[in-house]
Amino acid sequence: MSNIWVILIIVVSSLIKGMTGFGFALLSFPLLLMWYAPKEIIPVLMICNLIASVMIVLQKKEYKLLDKQSYLLIGTGGLFTIAGVIALSLIDGKSIVKLSGIVFIILTVYSLLKKVPKDTAMRNRAFLSAGAFIGFLTGAVSISGPPLALFLNRANISNRKFREIFAAFSMITAIIAIFGYYQMGMINLQTLKISLIFVPILLTGTIVGKKLNTVMSIEKFQKIYIILTLIASMIMIIN
Numbered sequence: 001m002s003n004i005w006v007i008l009i010i011v012v013s014s015l016i017k018g019m020t021g022f023g024f025a026l027l028s029f030p031l032l033l034m035w036y037a038p039k040e041i042i043p044v045l046m047i048c049n050l051i052a053s054v055m056i057v058l059q060k061k062e063y064k065l066l067d068k069q070s071y072l073l074i075g076t077g078g079l080f081t082i083a084g085v086i087a088l089s090l091i092d093g094k095s096i097v098k099l100s101g102i103v104f105i106i107l108t109v110y111s112l113l114k115k116v117p118k119d120t121a122m123r124n125r126a127f128l129s130a131g132a133f134i135g136f137l138t139g140a141v142s143i144s145g146p147p148l149a150l151f152l153n154r155a156n157i158s159n160r161k162f163r164e165i166f167a168a169f170s171m172i173t174a175i176i177a178i179f180g181y182y183q184m185g186m187i188n189l190q191t192l193k194i195s196l197i198f199v200p201i202l203l204t205g206t207i208v209g210k211k212l213n214t215v216m217s218i219e220k221f222q223k224i225y226i227i228l229t230l231i232a233s234m235i236m237i238i239n
Helices: 002-020 022-032 036-060 068-090 091-113 124-141 145-154 160-182 189-213 218-238
Strands: none
Touching: 002 022, 002 036, 002 068, 002 124, 002 189, 002 218, 022 036, 022 218, 036 160, 036 189, 068 124, 068 160, 091 124, 091 145, 091 218, 124 145, 124 160, 145 160, 145 218
């Protein structure tokens, strides 16, 4: 019975990943903690996230979606992912999970209460700071979705650019994190076995989710990731 629930979690999470470019680890991670320890499942989710993100990045685009500020965000995130990996190896995984859940809820509530004018342009240093903070969280708990989604929302970008930045950010940080997990001895045969089970489901859901993204309004898009963030964050704290 537990296997059925695990597969269902992966199916729903992969659809969200396809629609938004993020959400796979955000939704699946806190639920999978009912069957797996944090240090056991985090490398698996990172491997799955990498494969799905590469698939999104390689998809044909009508025009270039990433700009200079996007690259600053992604590059800084990649560097600080290393610090997150080290933190995970040294600190109890469950403590990091609960703390992250609290931080995500605070950030979400703050973003809802403090609105930013649509025509407000964000400076390069804001992208650098966000990249550092989100990269650290990615390495520590494999989840970059909530803070990155909230930051990009404040930057007022389109659905397609949102999805592209998420996929590129996830791809770079996942490569670095997986290498770090391997060096720390956190990736083994069991990790690869679970990943091979998850990946086909993930890829199918990603393809279907992409089709849903093209017909979704920005307002619905924003509501979806805010609701997902709050639900997943509360589960992280409870677990």
